Amino acid sequence: MIPSFRIISYLEGISYLLILFVTMPLKYMFDSPEPNQVIGMAHGFLFLIYIVFAFLVKPEKQWNNKTLAIVLLCSIIPFGTFWMDKKYLGKVAKA
Structure with missing residues (x-):
């Protein structure tokens, strides 16, 4: 379960950064909302x-519950999921 969560957390973090630093500027500075719609949908699912x-x-x-709250909060802070992975998931032994 943890390896899957690590993958999801990285993908969620990357999609959030793409929204903040790529698709939102494209939408508002270059009047191109399409990338934001696609990445936004993927990010919402992730x-x-x-x-x-x-x-x-x-x-x-x-x-x-406090740790769970921090892990959940990390999903709305830029780069938070990457920090969460290092702090709370750490290294997982390979099977």
Whole structure:
């Protein structure tokens, strides 16, 4: 479960940064909303999956509610998912 959550968190973080630094400037500075619609839809899907996986990983990592809240908060802070991965998921042993 944790390796899947790591992948989702990275994809969610990348999609969020793409929205903030690529598609939003394209939308408002160059009047090109199409990339924002596509990336925005993907980001919304990844965001929801991130939330679900955070709740699924909570018992496996034995997080308390405060840690879960921090992990969830990281999904709305730029670069937060990358920090969360390093701090709370750490290295996962390969099977």
